[in-house]
Amino acid sequence: MKNLPIDHMLLISCLLLAAAAAPNPWVQTLTKGNKNITKFHFYVHNLEAGPNTTVYRVANASITSTSPTKFGLVNVLDDRVTAEPDINSEQVARVQGTVSFTDLHAKAIAMTANFYITSGEFNNSTLSVSGRIPLTEPVREIPVIGGTSAFRLARGYAVTSYYSFDSATGSSVLEYKIYVIAHSHEVVWTGA
Numbered sequence: 001m002k003n004l005p006i007d008h009m010l011l012i013s014c015l016l017l018a019a020a021a022a023p024n025p026w027v028q029t030l031t032k033g034n035k036n037i038t039k040f041h042f043y044v045h046n047l048e049a050g051p052n053t054t055v056y057r058v059a060n061a062s063i064t065s066t067s068p069t070k071f072g073l074v075n076v077l078d079d080r081v082t083a084e085p086d087i088n089s090e091q092v093a094r095v096q097g098t099v100s101f102t103d104l105h106a107k108a109i110a111m112t113a114n115f116y117i118t119s120g121e122f123n124n125s126t127l128s129v130s131g132r133i134p135l136t137e138p139v140r141e142i143p144v145i146g147g148t149s150a151f152r153l154a155r156g157y158a159v160t161s162y163y164s165f166d167s168a169t170g171s172s173v174l175e176y177k178i179y180v181i182a183h184s185h186e187v188v189w190t191g192a
């Protein structure tokens, strides 16, 4: 860089600083052949107490109160999903669904939920996830089983881990990375 005029060096420095300061995008798409591969990276706020609670218990089984794994407990949730770990950062989606404690022997849940995208180029599209989440594992994986709108015929998987956990309230921030492949499909049903 030593032969560049000083104004060019300033410009390059500014560009480097801007690149360093820019937050990671919460959604990125790569196109390979007839496939789009989209990666989401965002944070789910699972609030179990307080004025902004987003998780509610709807049912207990007769054994839930004595079960070491809370067997039979069913919660519904509508969690805010943000681009950054801060709950007040941009909302990019909601995740809405049910979580059931379905393992008699281990702390594991069955989760069935829809990520409803509320921002950006995929605004109003949904991604459906359904799978088993072992609560004691630091990193969990859950399949993406489909979607709507931009994610018709989508397949993929989500990887999630705790970003933070508040033991006083049971509330947590979960970091999610979701990888989704959407294939192009020829318009066979013209006019339908």
Ligand SMILES: *[C@@H]1O[C@H](CO)[C@@H](O)[C@H](O)[C@H]1NC(C)=O
Residues within 6 Å of the ligand: 050, 051, 052
């Ligand atoms: C609840 O949400 C409102 C609106 O986003 C916010 O102003 C308030 O600080 C939140 N309360 C708590 C306890 O987080």
Ligand SMILES: *[C@@H]1O[C@H](CO)[C@@H](O)[C@H](O)[C@H]1NC(C)=O
Residues within 6 Å of the ligand: 057, 058, 059, 060, 064, 065
């Ligand atoms: C679940 O069980 C607990 C303790 O037995 C009880 O306090 C709570 O009200 C029950 N909740 C529902 C939704 O049945």
Ligand SMILES: *[C@@H]1O[C@H](CO)[C@@H](O)[C@H](O)[C@H]1NC(C)=O
Residues within 6 Å of the ligand: 118, 119, 120, 123, 124
């Ligand atoms: C997303 O779509 C909704 C309608 O479903 C619209 O009200 C909203 O303005 C859109 N937001 C963005 C960021 O495009």
Ligand SMILES: *[C@@H]1O[C@H](CO)[C@@H](O)[C@H](O)[C@H]1NC(C)=O
Residues within 6 Å of the ligand: 124, 125, 126, 148, 149
């Ligand atoms: C949102 O997407 C659904 C399909 O998933 C579509 O039926 C609906 O019209 C869309 N709403 C808006 C406001 O774009």
Ligand SMILES: *[C@@H]1O[C@H](CO)[C@@H](O)[C@H](O)[C@H]1NC(C)=O
Residues within 6 Å of the ligand: 029, 031, 034, 035, 036, 182, 183, 184, 185
């Ligand atoms: C891939 O994404 C581009 C840009 O959003 C879109 O025009 C194209 O239809 C998508 N292709 C597939 C296979 O979904």
